[in-house]
Amino acid sequence: MAAIQTNGLTKQFGEVVAVSNLDLTVEEGEIFGFLGPNGSGKSTTINMLMDYIRPTTGSANVLGYDAQEDTQTIHEQIGILPDAFDLYGRLSGRKHIQFAIDSKKTGEDADDILERVGLSQEDADRPAGDYSKGMRQRVTLGMALVGDPDLLILDEPSSGLDPHGVREMREIIRAEADRGTAVFFSSHILDQVEAICDRVAIMNQGELVTVDTIEGLRETSDTGSTMELSVNIIPDVDLTTIAGVTDATVDGSKITVTYTEPSAKAKVINAVEEAGATVTDIATKESSLEDLFTAYTTDSDDRGVESEVEA
């Protein structure tokens, strides 16, 4: 059974097609990154999975339940970190977690959850109104973890966090996935999903433009990594005859070699030195996933009026 499955899921707001004919499958237990720039339809998709809004056409299943028919069951069985969730300023973090435990009647120990989301006892007992963004995220995530859900849906879990907070959030998500929880999380920043996702989907202007593993994406984006060698003299050798080298150019005292196989690097350096040159500096640049993400999500098409609000 898939954790999430959508079939032709579509949402139109007036002229704007926020999500267009989305077919997506998130497997049980996987960490799935839902990527796309602002306005690409990520929150709208999550809102339809939760039945906060109704699709114009198409359907969605969450943990095998129909998103429109079995909403209550879905809400009981998953954990969600919404895009914007307000805590009660006067209640402590611990009370928020305890409230979630009592509402779901799970009998869990609030301390266990606080520990899993890394909120210290001292902070947990302070009023949430004084919390930093990172602490608020921890409490909200802690509430989502109550009941040990099989699926966590996280809408931009790292938004507003500093790099340290982003890393910690990543570690918490990884730990939850290690417990067997599927994690579906949206982000507009590739960096944040790259390090932990099994697979990613990239949305652009309401359309799914690709679904792949990070490895697969890397291969797609593999236009070749480059290595730049600074040399004392330009050697008389054809480096493109080396296996795995696709291009070699010379500019002044620099040789730039494009290669598709990492093993080519050492062979190139050897060949240059055997031809009598001394390598004085080496710089390499891996092909960038970021470039691929930008290529998939850069589109100057205007999708028309965006100001219509659903009644």
Ligand SMILES: Nc1ncnc2c1ncn2[C@@H]1O[C@H](COP(=O)(O)OP(=O)(O)OP(=O)(O)O)[C@@H](O)[C@H]1O
């Ligand atoms: N209630 C609404 N009424 C009208 N248009 C809407 C509504 N909600 C979303 N949209 C439009 O649908 C499109 C997709 O928005 P959505 O919020 O799903 O994108 P997103 O990828 O989650 O963006 P972000 O990263 O900024 O949250 C945008 O063009 C947005 O303006």
